Amino acid sequence: MSDFSDVQLGLDTFGDVTRDVAGELLSDAQTIRNVVAQAELADQVGVAFFGIGEHHRREFAISSPEIVMAAIAARTERLHVGTAVTVLSSDDPVRLYERFATLDAISGGRAEIILGRGSFIESFPLFGYDLRDYETLFEEKLDLFTRLLEEKPVTWNGSTRAPLTEADVFPKTENGIQAWIGVGGTPESVVRAARYRLGLMLAIIGGPAERFRPFVDLYHRSLAGFGHERLPVGVHSPGHVADTDAEAWDEAYAGFEAMNNTIGRERGWPPYSRLRFQHDVGPEGAIYSGSPETVARKIAHTVRLLGLDRFDMKFSTGTLPHEKMMRSIELYGTKVIPLVRDMLS
Incomplete structure (x- = not known):
């Protein structure tokens, strides 16, 4: 991407179960309601995309992101909503397509899906899948899902589910669904x-962004080799915004340490430390945390570097408390995004 005038700035959440001002853990239900409120604010302050991760463990409240996204879609006007990521290996591609086509209708064409393997394995035994089939499950289901995205009758055969013969799946969308693979x-x-x-969404959660440049180049070469048109490249990385660097770092550290x-x-990782955190928020780290100016500079650098x-x-x-996240979203939309656009222009 040589012209960055159209770069999109989005937000992601896994629906982490948070603490209230008294330090007590919120219920899963309240956490989910808070995520809807966070998305509403993101829409109001000009964020382009709001992604919700799928998880099936106690630290995260959202196991059915499409339902939460439907609630968000009904309360927002411009915000694109999607997953970050959908664990395709333990889902059924046909049902997945149907849910996203329905979400796309509710949102007026604002639904996106980021497909992935996920970073946890709880969904495999939960839904009756064998981890020994890890590679086959993802490859076969990805093949079927991408055929369903064409919205034509599908004939398909594989080892992970029943075959399909001229199967037509509904509802149809008005303009298709934007789909990515999280890598x-x-x-x-x-x-x-x-x-x-499929679009390429790079999950950069450790180390400098520079080391992912070869993957971006490989992606563009591969697209050309397959005879495909140019497709979008994105990055997903953690961060937190506050009025000053010190405030952002002090607020964010406890959450990063706990997770x-x-x-x-x-x-089997070593214990997390403040020294490690300070490295991660620096130029060589993958955490985009600090004042609006600090975060904007780091994002603009990554956007330019990786195109x-x-x-x-x-x-x-x-x-990290809901109130702190709301302030972070407000600053991201009202301060960070305009600064990034100025820096890129």
Whole structure:
């Protein structure tokens, strides 16, 4: 992307279960209602996209993102709504298409889907899938889902579900559904996104953005090699905005520490530290946290470096209170987005 005038600035959330002002954990229900309010504010302050992750574990309240997105779509006017990500491997492509086509109707064409494997595996045993079929499940279901996106009768056969013969699926959309693949950083995943003619959404949650430039180049080369037109490239990274750098870092640290240590205990990571956090919010890190000016500079640098069409900041991490997230969204829309556009122009 050489002209950045149309770059989109979005937000993502996993619906992290947060604490109230007294330090008590909110209910899942209240957390979900708060996410709807956060999306309404995002729409009001000019955010382009609002993504909701799918998870099936206690730290996150949202296991059915399409239902939450439908509520958001009915209360917003311009905001595009989508997943970040949909765990395709443990879902049924036909039902998935039907849900998103319905969401697209409710939203007036503002529905998007980001497909992925997900970073957790709880959905596999929950829905009766064998992790030994990890690769086959994703490849076969992706193949079927992309055929369904063409909105024509589908004949398909595979090992992961019953075959289809001239199956016509409804409802039809008015203009199709924007679909992406979320990629963590393997060449095979990048080439797969190009082969299936899907947008590339890079999940950069550690290290400098520079190391993902080869993947962007590979994606564009692969698209050309498959004879496909240019498709969008985006980045998903965590962050938090406050009035000053110190305020943003102090507010965000506890949530990052809690989430990293919770996951780290399962995966054998070392304990998270303030020193590690300060590195992550610096130029070589993947956290976009600080004052509006600091965050805008880092986003603009990443957009230029990778030639992005969209940047989505995951504004929820751990138990960061709803009120702090609302302030972060307000600053992102009213301060960060205009600053990024000025810097890119």
